[in-house]
Amino acid sequence: MADTTANAANTPDVEQPWADLGLKEDEYQRIREILGRRPTAAELAMYSVMWSEHCSYKSSKVHLRKFGDLPKTTPRGELLAGIGENAGVLDIGNGWAVTFKIESHNHPSYVEPHQGAATGVGGIVRDILAMGARPVGVMDSLRFGPLDLPDTQRVLPGVVAGVGTYGNCLGLPNIGGEAFFDPTYSGNPLVNALGVGVLKHEDLHLAHASGTGNKVVLYGATTGGDGIGGVSVLASETFDADGPAKRPSVQVGDPFMEKLLIECTLELFAAGVVTGIQDLGGAGLSCATSELASAGDGGMHIELDRTPLRDSSLSPEEILMSESQERMMAVVEPGRVDEFMEICAKWDVEATVIGEVTDGDRLVIDWHGETVVDVPPRTVAHDGPVYERPYARPEWIDKVNADAAEDLARDALPLREQVLRVMGAPNVADRTWITEQYDRYVLGDTVLARPESAGMIRVDEDGLGVALSVDCNGRIAYLNPYLGAQHALAQAYRCVAATGAEPVAVSDCLNFGSPEDPSAMWQFVEAILGLVDGCRELGTPVTGGNVSFYNQTGETAIVPTPTVGVLGVIDDVATRVSSKLPDVGHELWLLGESRDELSGSVWADVVHDGHLGGMPPKVDLEAEKRLVALMSEAHGLVASARPLVEGGLVRAAVESAIIAGRGVEIEQQGEPVAWWFGESSARLLVGVDPAVAAEWNAACEKHEVPAVRVGTVLDGTQVRLGDMEFSLEELSGTWRAPIPAAMES
Amino acid sequence: MSGRVGVVTFPGSLDDRDALRAVEQCGFAPVPLWHGSDTIDDVDAVILPGGFSYGDYLRAGALARFSPLMADIIKRAEAGMPVLGICNGFQVLCESHLLPGALTRNAHRRFRCRDERLLVESVDTVWSNAFTDGQEINIVLKNGEGNYVADAETLMVLEAERRVVFRYLENPNGSMNDIAGITNERGNVVGLMPHPEHNVDPLVAPSTDGRGFFASLTNFLSRVAA
Numbered sequence: 005m006a007d008t009t010a011n012a013a014n015t016p017d018v019e020q021p022w023a024d025l026g027l028k029e030d031e032y033q034r035i036r037e038i039l040g041r042r043p044t045a046a047e048l049a050m051y052s053v054m055w056s057e058h059c060s061y062k063s064s065k066v067h068l069r070k071f072g073d074l075p076k077t078t079p080r081g082e083l084l085a086g087i088g089e090n091a092g093v094l095d096i097g098n099g100w101a102v103t104f105k106i107e108s109h110n111h112p113s114y115v116e117p118h119q120g121a122a123t124g125v126g127g128i129v130r131d132i133l134a135m136g137a138r139p140v141g142v143m144d145s146l147r148f149g150p151l152d153l154p155d156t157q158r159v160l161p162g163v164v165a166g167v168g169t170y171g172n173c174l175g176l177p178n179i180g181g182e183a184f185f186d187p188t189y190s191g192n193p194l195v196n197a198l199g200v201g202v203l204k205h206e207d208l209h210l211a212h213a214s215g216t217g218n219k220v221v222l223y224g225a226t227t228g229g230d231g232i233g234g235v236s237v238l239a240s241e242t243f244d245a246d247g248p249a250k251r252p253s254v255q256v257g258d259p260f261m262e263k264l265l266i267e268c269t270l271e272l273f274a275a276g277v278v279t280g281i282q283d284l285g286g287a288g289l290s291c292a293t294s295e296l297a298s299a300g301d302g303g304m305h306i307e308l309d310r311t312p313l314r315d316s317s318l319s320p321e322e323i324l325m326s327e328s329q330e331r332m333m334a335v336v337e338p339g340r341v342d343e344f345m346e347i348c349a350k351w352d353v354e355a356t357v358i359g360e361v362t363d364g365d366r367l368v369i370d371w372h373g374e375t376v377v378d379v380p381p382r383t384v385a386h387d388g389p390v391y392e393r394p395y396a397r398p399e400w401i402d403k404v405n406a407d408a409a410e411d412l413a414r415d416a417l418p419l420r421e422q423v424l425r426v427m428g429a430p431n432v433a434d435r436t437w438i439t440e441q442y443d444r445y446v447l448g449d450t451v452l453a454r455p456e457s458a459g460m461i462r463v464d465e466d467g468l469g470v471a472l473s474v475d476c477n478g479r480i481a482y483l484n485p486y487l488g489a490q491h492a493l494a495q496a497y498r499c500v501a502a503t504g505a506e507p508v509a510v511s512d513c514l515n516f517g518s519p520e521d522p523s524a525m526w527q528f529v530e531a532i533l534g535l536v537d538g539c540r541e542l543g544t545p546v547t548g549g550n551v552s553f554y555n556q557t558g559e560t561a562i563v564p565t566p567t568v569g570v571l572g573v574i575d576d577v578a579t580r581v582s583s584k585l586p587d588v589g590h591e592l593w594l595l596g597e598s599r600d601e602l603s604g605s606v607w608a609d610v611v612h613d614g615h616l617g618g619m620p621p622k623v624d625l626e627a628e629k630r631l632v633a634l635m636s637e638a639h640g641l642v643a644s645a646r647p648l649v650e651g652g653l654v655r656a657a658v659e660s661a662i663i664a665g666r667g668v669e670i671e672q673q674g675e676p677v678a679w680w681f682g683e684s685s686a687r688l689l690v691g692v693d694p695a696v697a698a699e700w701n702a703a704c705e706k707h708e709v710p711a712v713r714v715g716t717v718l719d720g721t722q723v724r725l726g727d728m729e730f731s732l733e734e735l736s737g738t739w740r741a742p743i744p745a746a747m748e749s
Numbered sequence: 750m751s752g753r754v755g756v757v758t759f760p761g762s763l764d765d766r767d768a769l770r771a772v773e774q775c776g777f778a779p780v781p782l783w784h785g786s787d788t789i790d791d792v793d794a795v796i797l798p799g800g801f802s803y804g805d806y807l808r809a810g811a812l813a814r815f816s817p818l819m820a821d822i823i824k825r826a827e828a829g830m831p832v833l834g835i836c837n838g839f840q841v842l843c844e845s846h847l848l849p850g851a852l853t854r855n856a857h858r859r860f861r862c863r864d865e866r867l868l869v870e871s872v873d874t875v876w877s878n879a880f881t882d883g884q885e886i887n888i889v890l891k892n893g894e895g896n897y898v899a900d901a902e903t904l905m906v907l908e909a910e911r912r913v914v915f916r917y918l919e920n921p922n923g924s925m926n927d928i929a930g931i932t933n934e935r936g937n938v939v940g941l942m943p944h945p946e947h948n949v950d951p952l953v954a955p956s957t958d959g960r961g962f963f964a965s966l967t968n969f970l971s972r973v974a975a
Contacts, residue, residue, distance in 0.1 A: 168860050172891070173801045175763030260761050260804025352760060441860045443891045445947045445954075446799075448767040462953070578952060 006320055007045040008374045016042050025052035031389050038383045046308075046369065046376040049321035050384055053287040054294060057553055060388035063519035064551045067529055070536045071546040078508040078545060080573055084208055090131040090283065091199075092547020093208060094509050096573045098468050101205050103135045106145070106198040106474060106513040106569045108552035112255070113195040117162025121195045122170035122257040126329050128199035129174060129262065130283035133269055134332070136209035137201030140447060141461050142171045144181040144197055145474045145513070145567045146438075149190020151430040151746045156185070159193050160438075161747055166257075167197070168441035173259035174266065177450045178442035179459025181474055185430040187614075188478075191557040196513040196550075196567050198474055202463050207273060211282040213300035213335045216363040218279055220296075220304060221341070222289075223348055223355035224265045224331040228314040231255035231288070231327025261330040261353075268351035269332060277344045280335035290324045290384070292333040293359075297367045297381035300335075304381065306359035306369045320371040335361060395525035404483060407617030409608035410600055414677040420728045422611050423654055424738050426681055429610040432651040433742040434662075451577045455663055456584075457499040457647050462577045469577035473499035473570055477650060478563035480604040480620045485527040489534035489566040490623040494685050496570035497542060498647045501632040502688055504581045504639035505572030510539055512549035512568050517561025519553045527564040528553075535566060541625045544570065579640060585664035585717050586643030586691040592670065592715040594653065595634070595704065596627060596687030600678040606651045607681035627686035627709075634707040635688075641700045644691035654680040656689040657715070658723065662736045667718030672726030680725065691717065752793035752970045755780040757822070757838075759813045763800030764835065764946060771946035772796070775963035784816035793970055794831035794875075795822055797838025799891075799944055809852060809894045810840030819845060831875040831966060832938045836892055839930070839940030848931055848940045849907070850899030855892070856923025862891035864955045865943050866918040867929050871911045874936040879964035886958035888943035890921055890929075895942040897924035897931075907931055915941050 012018075022032040025048065035043050035051050043051060057063060068087075076083045081095035091105035109124025125142055132139045144167045149156045160183075171178050181198070213220065272278050280300065282292045289311070297304035308320050318326070336344050341357065348355040362368070367384070369377035417425070426432060435454065444453035451469060452460035458473040475495040481488025493510065500507045512535060517524030528551075539546055555562045574580060602608055603618025635645065646656045653670070661668040672679055692700045697713075704711035718724070721732035754777040756768045769779040780792050789795060802813035813819070819841070826832045826847050834842035842848045855861060864887055869880040880886065899907070904926060907913055915930035922942075930941025948959030 165859070169893075172860055172893075173761075173763075173804065175800060258804070260801060260806065263761055263763070263801075263804075440863055443860075443862050445862070445889050445891060445944065446763050446767065448770055448947065448950070448953055450953055 006371045006374055006376050008376055009044055009378045012044045013041045018042065020048055022048060026056055027052050031055060034389065039379065044376050046321045046324055047379055049325045050290040050294065050377065053290050053325055054384045055388040059287050059291060061551055062389045063391050063393050063553060065390050066392055067532045070532055074536065074539055074545045076545060079506060079543060080508050083545060083547060084205065085135065085210065087546065087548050090134040090211060092511065093135055094547060096468065096470065098464060098466065099204055100202060100463055100468060101208065102200065102202050102470055102571065103132055103137045104198065104200040104472065104511055104569065104571050105131055105548045106196050106511045106567060107550040108513050108515060109195045109197060110193065110515065110552050110555055113163050114159065114191065114193050117159045118166040119256050121163040121166030123255045123329050124195050124197045125167055125170040126257050126259065126262050127285045128197045129176065130285065130332065132199040132201035133266055134209065134211060134281050134283040135201065135203065136207040136273055137203040138270055139176055139199055139201040139266060140449065141179045141200045141459065142176050142197060143179055143459060143472060143474050146181065146183045147189040147194035147565060148183065148185050150187055151185050151742060153190055155190060157747060163193065163195055164438050164441050170257055170259045172443045174263050175446045177444045177446050177453065179444060179450055179453040179461060179472065183435055183438055184478065186478060186563055188560060188562045192555045192562045194515050194555065194565060198569050200470065200472060209273065209278060209281050211296055211299055212280045213296040213304055213361050214302065215279060215337065216302050216361055217338060218361045219336045219338055219341050219357045220306065220359040220361065221334045221336050221344060221355055222311060222331065222358045223334065223353055225258060225261050225328055226312045226314040226354065227323055227326050227328045229318060229322065229326065232322055232325050255327045255329050257329045264351045264353050265330055265332060268348055268353045271347050272344060275343060275347060277336055277340040278334050279337060282333050284331040284333060286327060288324065288326045288328065294367055294381045294384035296333065296335065298385045300361060303362040303364035303366045303368065304359060305362045308369050309372045310356055310358045312354055312356055320376050393519045393525045394522050395529050396522040397526050398523035404617050405619050409603040409605060409615055409618045412608060412612050412615060416611060419676055423680065423725065423728065425610045426606050426651055426654060427658055427735055428738040428742055429606045430742055431606055432655050434740045435743065437743040437747060451580055452503060452582065456582060458503050460503055460505065460577060460580055467576035467578055469574045471500045471503045471505035471572040471574060474567060475499065476565050476567040478565040479616055481531065481566060482563040482616060483604050483618060483620050485530040485564045486534035487620045487623050488564060489531040490538040491620060491685060492566055492568040493535060493538045494623060494625060494628050495649055496568045497628055498631060500570050500572035501635045502581065502583065502645040502647045504579055504635060505574035506636050507544060507570045507572040507632060509571050510544050510546045510568060512546060512566060513552065514549065515552045515555050515562065515565040515567065517556040521561065524561050531564055531566040538625060542629060581639050581642055581645045583646040583660050584644055585660045585666045585668060588666065588717050588719045589694065590643055590691040590717045591694055591697055591713050593690050593692055593711050594687065594714045595631060595690060595709050595711050597684060597710050598679065598682060598687065599684045600675065601682050601684045602678060605681060605683045607677065621684050624686050630707050630709050631686055631688060634703060634709050638700065638703040641696050641703060642690045642692055646689045648687040648689060650683065652681045652683050653689065654725065658735050661723055661732060662739060667720045667722040667732060668715060669718050669724040670715035673714065676726065751776050751778060753778045753780050753791060755782040755789055755792035755795045757782045757784055757795065757797055757818060759784040759802035759816060761800055761802045761804055762798050764944060765798040768796050768798040768946040771949040771959065774949050775960060782818060784818050786818050788821045789818060789825065794966055797834040797841050799836035799838060802837055802841065810837060810844040813841045814844040823847060826938050829935060829937050831969060833876050833962065834940035835944055835946060836942055839942055842938060842940040847938050848933060849903045850897055852894050853896045853898050854894050855896050860893040861921050863921065865890035865921060867915045867943060868918060870916050871914045871932065873911065874914055874932045874939050875969045876939040876962050876965050877914050878968050879961045886961065887956040888945055888958055889947040890943045892942055895922045895924065897928040899925060910934065914939055
């Protein structure tokens with residue numbers, strides 16, 4: 005028999021498994037206070053998942069509010085929807101809007117890499133869809149333990165196949181991303197998936213349930229036992245190395261169903277039969293019902309036993325917690341329900357009216373005629389606990405900062421050998437083994453994709469387009485989380501600008517260790533401050549994001565990983581700039597200031613045995629802005645542009661040569677190690693036709709961007725770096741080998 | 750001479766919009782066709798596009814083959830109407846027995862998306878006559894189940910009758926005899942794993958070699974009309 009509200013009122017002293025569901029004692033007491041009685045089993049299930057760290061942001065909320073202080077405008081206009089909606093929406097001109105968001109699916113991807121990563125993609129795509137947008141692309145930002153570790157050889161192929169299978173089967177191009185290796189990610193891989201969608205302004209849909217008598221329709225896949233408690237059990241607890249297997253908490257994805265769901269939902273939008281909509285992700289029906297109801301102007305009544313099930317033995321609390329994938333909830337006017345059902349039938353999508361909007365202010369859920377939930381919806385969805393977790397600058401950081409890589413021996417190896425080390429470093433090496441598993445062509449609008457430094461998608465036939473890059477260097481963030489977050493922001497911003505697009509908005513995915521550890525919490529707080537200050541200076545609002553805590557095994561937390569996605573707009577994609585070396589005879593110019601900055605670099609890592617110390621390179625957002633202004637105005641003058649990132653100048657030059665299959669000559673100016681491997685920010689390597697070199701130089705001067713001619717594109721396949729000589733084949737072999745060698749061994 | 754070219758959408762088709770766009774960019778009238786219809790009506794040619802029809806559950810193409818529209822397509826193809834099966838469409842053509850053999854999982858077990866160099870091995874088909882014999886073309890490839898297999902006798906017949914239309918220069922998936930695409934005896938039905946519809950617009954494609962497929966169809970339709 006179900007635990008009804010009446011039963012709960014009559015049996016106040018029943019022992020309840022609040023602790024097993026991840027609630028703290030004071031949280032449980034608060035639920036009793038709110039309800040004026042003990043919660044029913046179903047209510048306890050709802051509160052426990054919705055008040056989990058993953059759903060309630062209870063440890064991060066007080067800090068995330070700072071993003072709200074940023075201006076709500078982008079260089080292109082007002083935000084149409086911001087933080088708090090399923091995904092932020094911004095105006096990009098011509099009546100078009102774009103929505104994008106990045107989200108983590110870290111813990112499930114460690115337990116079951118393939119399904120964990122796949123459902124991460126599925127979740128972000130439904131967020132985009134729920135805004136009324138057609139999803140048009142995905143990106144993935146991945147973190148793994150050392151490349152040569154056996155567990156990496158289990159996790160990486162599974163994650164990549166999961167991201168690939170799901171995105172490929174949905175027909176969404178994967179236009180880029182990143183993969184990064186560090187020992188702290190072993191046991192704590194990160195899978196951050198970014199989705200982007202486009203819509204006309206008038207097609208914007210929001211998640212709210214209003215209009216008394218309107219019907220609540222659940223459509224898509226049936227509800228099963230998968231992912232029950234996924235949120236509270238998986239995402240909000242540190243992995244215990246000896247803990248029990250948690251496989252049953254991972255959701256299983258069906259991308260074919262999601263593809264039908266996308267097409268069906270877009271047809272429902274077009275027919276105008278949707279009043280409000282919400283996707284079902286973490287916390288499933290608990291989240292969708294409470295969030296829709298609290299965002300509306302009334303209450304909601306649900307008959308839970310009408311939920312189509314794939315396992316008839318599920319209890320009401322299990323149904324409320326289930327994280328079965330590929331489900332959506334819509335609010336539909338009674339007169340439009342038949343039309344709604346017809347469209348679903350066309351796409352073979354099952355749809356069921358499970359309730360309606362009421363004029364009260366309660367969320368009431370019945371199970372076979374008996375009430376099992378009767379709560380104020382806001383208390384479930386929004387009024388969860390808020391913690392001011394203690395945070396403190398860790399003692400070890402001074403010692404780390406004092407151990408500068410600039411002081412390391414620069415002649416530990418012959419320079420030529422150092423070049424090969426850096427080009428073959430796991431964090432530099434060719435990602436084709438990964439990206440080849442992703443369809444980058446489907447939908448026919450991919451203007452740029454990997455191995456370009458940013459992805460670019462055409463939005464309309466007039467050439468309007470968007471560019472996206474997602475970046476973070478956790479090693480740098482470890483040295484200084486404030487500056488590390490700004491480096492992530494600056495790098496993504498620069499990568500977008502290098503294509504000729506104007507960067508306009510930010511979405512972030514903040515991956516950290518346990519918030520109960522004051523050091524990890526300090527890293528988190530610092531990273532947010534860095535991002536907020538950086539975004540204010542760049543004029544790019546944060547339109548949404550996600551926090552993932554508890555990325556640690558035992559005492560070892562991951563290096564702080566504030567992943568930043570930057571979206572840019574380009575008026576005519578035909579003018580985009582590729583990072584491939586241009587034709588023979590073109591000049592190569594280095595833009596920006598190069599300093600003696602090696603701390604946190606790939607060079608320190610691979611030439612000095614994993615060295616990680618010192619202070620990050622200088623962040624110069626004014627210089628980044630000048631680069632953007634220059635590229636926005638004068639990208640028509642450049643034939644190629646490659647941002648300098650991890651691996652510095654040597655990587656920028658060699659990679660663009662390998663991709664183009666052309667030789668290159670670069671002069672050495674200054675101390676060789678800093679010149680070739682230094683990771684100073686705000687720099688681009690651009691190819692310029694000698695015929696426009698004077699004009700180009702004038703543009704650089706106008707925008708006060710330091711610019712020096714450093715080399716030439718060669719006829720043939722020789723690569724000359726200062727007085728070092730390489731064949732393209734040798735460098736290409738070194739750069740291409742590491743990942744296939746590790747994965748196919 | 751233009752014509753009407755239909756593109757079928759099955760549940761799970763993905764490159765249907767791309768194919769419609771390519772058809773239009775090459776001067777034909779694009780006609781979207783829904784898998785649940787009974788007839789393809791008035792079209793001059795049909796493309797079965799790429800994707801994962803029915804999620805590739807059971808076997809790639811195995812369920813789409815039973816869509817109501819396929820009965821009409823099979824009948825019309827047997828009567829000589831040009832049909833091009835791309836990737837999942839090739840799988841559907843094999844499952845429908847309009848083409849021999851089958852596509853199985855890639856030998857390396859991974860999905861692979863890359864720009865693939867192909868050799869044109871037969872110009873005696875509706876879809877390849879605008880190429881030259883032995884021409885090297887570059888066409889997008891992207892699949893998880895593109896490994897062409899057939900029994901020894903079928904392979905012998907395909908080779909003897911010059912029905913291997915496209916061959917891989919660097920076999921990406923383990924296909925027998927490096928086969929990328931084949932035709933039926935009559936040359937009106939062609940199936941291939943690479944995606945010519947992605948090689949039409951230079952802005953989003955590494956080459957425009959896909960236009961040759963549509964130029965071939967134009968040639969064919971003009972000859973029929975003449």
